[in-house]
Amino acid sequence: MTDIFQSSGAPLESPSIPPKTGTANPGMFFRRWLANPLQMGSIVPSSPALCRRIVQQVRPAPDEAVLELGAGTGVISQALLAGGVPADRLILVEIVPDMAAHLRRVLPGVRVIEGDARRLPDLLPPAWIGRIGAVVCGIPLVLLPVAEQRRFIDAIEAVAPGRGFLHYSYCATSPLPAGRLGLAARREAWTPLNFPPASVWRYTPRPH
Numbered sequence: 430m431t432d433i434f435q436s437s438g439a440p441l442e443s444p445s446i447p448p449k450t451g452t453a454n455p456g457m458f459f460r461r462w463l464a465n466p467l468q469m470g471s472i473v474p475s476s477p478a479l480c481r482r483i484v485q486q487v488r489p490a491p492d493e494a495v496l497e498l499g500a501g502t503g504v505i506s507q508a509l510l511a512g513g514v515p516a517d518r519l520i521l522v523e524i525v526p527d528m529a530a531h532l533r534r535v536l537p538g539v540r541v542i543e544g545d546a547r548r549l550p551d552l553l554p555p556a557w558i559g560r561i562g563a564v565v566c567g568i569p570l571v572l573l574p575v576a577e578q579r580r581f582i583d584a585i586e587a588v589a590p591g592r593g594f595l596h597y598s599y600c601a602t603s604p605l606p607a608g609r610l611g612l613a614a615r616r617e618a619w620t621p622l623n624f625p626p627a628s629v630w631r632y633t634p635r636p637h
């Protein structure tokens with residue numbers, strides 16, 4: 430039987446390099462949280478411990494790209510680079526213009542797309558559609574109605590068919606109603622070393 434959680438490539442290295450100075454920018458993060466708490470979902474960037482756990486779950490094949498949705502100030506992006514994802518194979522999507530500008534400044538060589546991840550099929554360069562090996566979603570989906578969650582999931586499926594996505598969350602249980610969304614869910618990791626403590630979930634489309 431095929432493992433629906435199977436990944437395509439070898440595990441990335443566990444990044445030992447600390448995030449580059451200036452990537453985290455907690456001041457910018459907190460100001461954005463004050464401006465739009467539901468869109469940010471957290472008052473501080475993900476911790477190095479959470480970034481490490483996410484990176485350990487990302488396994489693209491050598492010719493595939495990694496797509497990060499809701500990159501914020503870029504701490505996970507930086508950890509993905511430190512874990513071995515080449516800059517030209519990392520694609521970031523961020524809806525807040527100031528944050529997208531910050532990402533371009535601190536992560537040269539990485540493709541930063543400013544826009545709404547629900548519009549992924551229009552935003553992503555056509556050459557990369559179907560060549561995404563892993564998707565990391567940091568957008569706070571738990572706070573949305575199911576119909577809205579489905580829009581994000583459909584957008585991911587349109588650009589990375591069958592791949593599913595990793596999603597980190599501060600909930601004790603699955604942040605998404607996986608069955609209703611046609612997904613299989615698996616908690617891959619948990620860390621108390623984040624504010625708040627966080628889990629890394631893998632969601633994969635259920636075979637029809």
Ligand SMILES: C[S@@+](CC[C@H](N)C(=O)[O-])C[C@H]1O[C@@H](n2cnc3c(N)ncnc32)[C@H](O)[C@@H]1O
Pocket residue numbers: 468469470471473474475498499500501502503504505522523524525528544545546547567568569
């Ligand atoms: C919890 S923060 C995660 C930031 C960063 N990845 C981290 O771990 O520190 C959520 C991010 O998702 C972005 N975001 C929210 N809705 C979005 C959307 N529809 N499209 C793209 N980005 C979005 C927010 O602006 C914010 O930067």
